Amino acid sequence: MALELQSVTKRVGGVLHIKETSLTLQPGHFNVLLGATGAGKTSLIKMMAGLDPIASGSVLMDGQDVTRLNTQKRNISLVHQFFINYPHMTVFDNIASPLKVAGMAKSEIAGRVEEAANILQLTPMLHRRPHELSGGQQQRCALARAIAKESRAVFLDEPLANLDYKLREELRAQLPELFAGRGAVVVYATSEPEEALLLGGACALMDDGRVTQFGPTADVYRNPEQLDAARVFSDPPINTATIIKQGGKATLGSGIEWALSGDAANLSDGTYTLAIRPHHVTPVAHAAGLVQLNGRVQVTELSGSESSAHFDMDLGGDHAAWVSLSAGVHPYEVGELHDFYMDPSQGYFFAPDGTRVA
Template identity: 50%
Template structure:
């Protein structure tokens, strides 16, 4: 089965929720929808499931339009961020519910439920009600319900967002494996770049109801096609600055003028947006380095064995990743230097005009 969205749009009154989205999903693939909250991930999934009708465009399955086909006639399963189970039914009955509706025989239901509960390690809890299960067990029950249905399309809407760290890691690894065996189209919505990278497959970045880029997940990460995709695929946020090139000189946001070929080699005059990720913002004590940016430490977040140091530069606050646990007190003077070979350059409209060369080449070879 292949699911296609052709220039799909959705409007509520004057509000454009989904704007001209075209995507293709093939059988047995892992597809990530990556975007911040309100980017339209859930709405897009509702459209794919058939819960909503698009106002414009076409949704087809194997070439045939399915717009207007009611949900119950489609082969869809969905797992939500909230743990959605029938409160008055036991875990067993919850998992069996789509099969009962489908009118399957008792032995078939028993065997499918026991298989799903085995792989999701729910065996000891099958006779409990959802309220008697932990959050992780409740979500595993919901996942099992989606699994037993053997639907052609499985939509996972931030399924791990409400789980604790350990469980997330476990399930994140298991989920793609579980569904890959069924040959379904798996669509996974997330707000987290790290999760998208761990899941692999194909990623579509979403921003304000539009798909900003589609491609193999690592390739989208390494070579975002525009600044919107780069922002969506950066956590902590992308460090950005606007630079104006006039002749051989580039004006930095802090007013300094530097040689343009350093930052914007071979580009015509104009305004450019430069973006780079936290690992490419090198933090140091003030050294008088002429090309570095001076500022004051605003916040230091220590995360495991890494520290994220936020530095207020006056025109923007940049974040720098420092390995190890560091004690950069707020208020300390610091300087951030960037390697021009490591930055993305976008034009004024946001399209990528220059990516780090070596990385770009590698990404291109992967895309082919």
């Protein structure tokens, strides 16, 4: 069952909040909405779920127009980042609640609840109430309710945002398996690029109320079509700077120059935006063909086996704030000048209007 958006828009106080959007989301894998806070992810989910009115356009489920149907008649499930469970009910009754509303037989309800509880390791807790559960267990209860309902569409709006790191990692790894083979369209909203990559499936990048790119997640990450898309799908932020292309060379600032190759070498002479991800800017020259940069270190971070440095480059009257992310521990000193090495073969080139050209 596909979920299709046909030119949908949303207005808030007369202002276009969701620009015209068309998407076809397929069952069988995750469909991720990736964007910063305020990009429109939750609004788009609420429109698909029937919780927010649509100013124009249509929503179709399996070819059926459900634009004017209320949420209850769409047979969907919605899991928020906040733990939404009925406090006066047991875990069993929380999971069973939508099945009871649907008038299902007690024997079938029991079977579905037991299956969902077993999948999410809640069986020993079925007689507890939500206040007796940890945060992770409460969110598992909400997920179990979505699984037991066997909805046509499941919307997960940053469901792991309020969990601690360990629980997030555990549930993130389990989620694709939980909904695999159930025939539902699964839509997962997140602001974290790493989470989108881990979940796989298809990804819709959102920025300022519009979808900037949609396709298989790995393809969208590797081949951003617009500068805005490259910015959305990068954490730490993607490095950008203006370069001048002349002949077979590119010039950055007042003296950083290198030979171009591939599609970039065939561009017309002119001004472009170079974008390169932080892990292609390193403090060590580990290969041939790297371009040496120099910047003053502003902030350093060490996380596990990786080091990052935020540094400011003087580009001859202009400045660029860049980030380096590399494996290992590196001895940065805040305030000191440091050499960095960029791999130009990993850069993206964008025209002045933001369109990818190489």
